[in-house]
Each structure stands twice: as C-alpha cells, then as structure tokens.
Amino acid sequence: MEGLDVRIGSLSLKNPVLLASGCVGYGEEIGRFIDLSAIGGIVVKGLYMKPRIGNPPPRIWETPSGMLNSIGLSGIGIHAFIQEKLPLLRETGATVIVNVCGETENEYEEVSRVCDATDGIHALELNISCPNIKENGRCPGMNRDATFSLVSRIRKATKKPLIAKLSPNITDIASIAQSAEEAGADAVSLINTLLGMAIDIETGETRTATGMGGLSGPAIRPVAVRMVYQVARTVSIPVIGMGGISTWRDAIEFFMAGAGAIQIGTTNFINPHVSIEILNGIQDxxxxxRQKLADIIGCCHIGPRR
Amino acid sequence: MAHYLAARVISVEPLKSYVRLTLEAPSIAAEMRPGQFVMVSASPEAFLARPFSIAHVDGDRISIVFQAVGCGTDWLVALRPGNTTKVLGPLGNGFCLGDGDHPVIVAGGRGIAPFYDLVRRISHLSPVLFYGGRTKEQIVEPEYFERFCDRLVITTEDGSAGRQGFLTDPLADYLQKNTPPVIYGCGPHAMLHRVAELADGIRTEFSMEARMACGFGICIGCVIPAGESGYRRVCIDGPIFGAKDIRWKDLT
Known part of the structure; x- marks a missing residue:
C-alpha cells in the first residue's frame, strides 16, 4: 500500500510498524514467524561494547494487563552482534536499527561509532532510558542536561539517523524530548518501561530478583498515548510511539496522538505474528x-464534541 | 517450526491432584518431539501464556497434564469441549532419544508430564521409571506407565502409595548396581539436584521449569544459571539440559 512510508532523518521506512528493542532479541527467533522485510524495521536488543550476562532470575512477573521485567540488558555486545547476527538480518532484507547502550558517555559514543561504520545498520536508537536498577532506576533520559549532552555527543559520532528513546519515569517528558531535538536527534521514541515493583505477600520478597522492574504491556498504554501526545505537540521531529500496543486499534490511537511510527514490544511475546496483523489492520x-497515514497523524482533538 | 493457532478443547479430565487438557492442534501434534512444550493462553485476564510440557500426542491431538495453581491454570480447568484457546508450539529442544537398554526416568509429581510420550517412544529399550509424589494423589495413571516400562518404582512421602520416602533413595540403590545409558528427569529442582549428584558421570537429560513470557527466546526472562558463567534460556536453549551444565548452587 502506498502512503505508508515514513521518514526518520535520511532513512525511509516502508511502513510505520517497527519491532521494539528488548522484545525481539536480534531478530533470529521472531524471524522464524514473520518476514522481517515486510515491516518498517526491527530495533534490536540494546547493545553495549561488551557482552553482559544480565540480572539473576527471577526476571519477569505477570501483572494485570502487563508484565514486569528485570532482564538487566543482557546481550552479546556490538561486535558479536555484527559478526554473528547482522549477516542473518541483512539476508532477510530487514531495516535494522541498533539500540545503543552505554554505562558511560564514552561507551555510548564507542558503540555509536561502530554502528556508524557498519553497513547494514540503518539507524541508531539511543537508549537514554533503560532504568539502571543498580542506580535506583536512574538513566540519562531523566535529566534535560544529561540528555542534551549525550545526544549532542552521539550526533557528532554518527551521520546515520539518530533516534532518542525516552524514559517515562520523569515529570515532564516533553522537555526531555525538546532537549533531544535541540541536540540534533532525528526522532524521539517513547515510552520505555515504567518503573514498577511487585511483592509476594507470603514471603515479603520482591517478585524480581533486583527489586524493581520495568512495566510494559497494555497496562501502560494510556500513559504512553498521553506522553506521545504531549511530546508530539512540543517537538517538530518525528515521534515514534510505543507502550502496550497489542492491536491495530491501539496503533491508530498512537498515530492520532501524534506518532509518525509505532513500535510493537511485549505483545510479540504472546503472538509472534502480531506486528504483521497490526500492519494489515492499519492498512485496512x-x-x-480513504485516508493516508499522514491524514491521521496528530489528528486527535479534545472530546467529546458537544 | 512452531505454530500459533486457536486450538479446540477436546476434553478436560481430572487426574487426582492434576488435570489433563486435550486440545486439537494438528500442526503441533505432527511436529512435536518428546520433551518439547507449548505456550497456552490461559484466560483474557492472564496477560501471558503459560508453558506446559506436551504429555500425549494422538493423531491431531495433544494433551498437557498440569496442576491448577493460580488464575491462569484455574481458567484452563474451567474450559469445556468446543471452547478454544491459543497455543504456540512445539517449542524447545526436546529429549535426545538414546539407544541403550534400560534408560532411567525420574519423575517428581507433575514432572511426570513429559514422560507420557517419551515412555511410549522408548518402550523397546525397557525403561525403568522412578516416580515419586507427596501422596498417592500425585501418582497418576501408574498402569499407563507400567505398560511401557520394564520396571516402575513408586515412592510417596507419606507412604500412601509405593515405598515411603523420596524417590532418590531407591534410585541410589539402583544406580549402585546398574549403569543406565541415560537418566531422564523432571520434577522439583531440589529433587533434580539430588539426582544430578547420584548420576555421577551418567548422561542426564533434565527437563527444567521456569517462569516464561514468550517461550521462544525473545524475552530472555526464563533464564537459569548454566555453563561456566551466565545464564541460558530455558525455552530455547532447553528445556532439556544436561545436569552438568546447570550451576545447581546458583539455582533458586
């Protein structure tokens, strides 16, 4: 279908449905269920320079309409990704976006430079928002200055399209989005998980081994829609919306709130075909x-009509 | 290749402490190997699907044997013939079927589930089954297993069926006199840990359990400590692991 393509900086996505980082690994397993070239792109699991083993189990806990996770950004590291996983992804014809992580600004920059120099990586999503449980859930995306500083630095390190992934665990997400835009981001994506916690009342133990976890799934969707709405009214770069999208109807809500593209995360766990189903639903x-995607982006208005 | 489909409920039968749910799932039944599992959607309220070992395969049908322990499994018990539920599978690596005589199988409680199909497929090797539970209510269908096994040793903690005590006691006696080609195991982690100690060099194939979100490798939530360091995913690196690969002291 025409009219579904989306521009993020210099990158053209064939449609607005992306797979969200942390919810589809490096594409290998989900690629057994769906044609990765049929969707707008895949944002692979967050990558640091070195491999990380992640947090001890238990790592997940089901909650009403969602789940908590505390995976701890386990991953194989950028070099192993490029050697072992990227060739498979390139064969599929997928548009590949790397979610860039770092424990320090230096590390973020190092990973970004490697991505910049690697063919087959189409864009970078800067993970300024993954809650670091060891630091009481803190991340650069919780602070305007830290966001500006990091995004500016990465902007100088890559010519590829740069997306800043924002944290919802703050008071004013629009101001953070503004900082990212001012620092040169080509787009912002939101929301990452909301910090949460669950406790076993028989033992008093937290349900995840690190205490806190990131809440995802339909439970967070209204928060995400609201934040996309606020951010889209503030910045002029594209907004990529995510948070609990599990049907095409949810996706339409995000477009109407102002998202130019969407990411599908946790719902892939339950139905590996869901991104294709959502894409088809959007088209239908x-x-x-008789509308184009552009017609509905940001078209929501305060209701109900009287 | 795993399939995601709406499976029709054929039957829901109580099996003492457990329940057997039989589903029509032709593509899964056709491809399933013993030791593999399925993710079964368990009510609109339960957000995530639940992992279950596939117990039986019969034509187009598969069945799972489980215990009702919470909102998801309670909902599965309340299903009626003709209802449908979403199923993803077959998943995981499955057992390696060896060819030596008298393989040993060790099952604790609902850990019997993956062995329904295994014993049928390796009956020509005359397997020896050690089957333990807390009470006789946890020993289901011993007559079925007797048909396919050379020997069936039952233990219960309260002595209400078979020999009183843990199954690891008669297993220890057996392993002093016999060296089986392989020990298959499924059950509580503490039991498997003890079996791992007794195995002492014998090849083991243990079916491990973990909370899962996806069942096919993408959430990285179901890990157990395995290998020299780090973790492995139970869903896709397992659920069948060799005992020597698991770091038992780190297992919670």
Missing part, C-alpha cells in the same frame, strides 16, 4: 476511510 483502516 486507512483504506476503508
């Missing part, structure tokens, strides 16, 4: 209303 919706 637009066709039935």
């Amino acid at each position: 919706y637009l066709v039935s209303r």
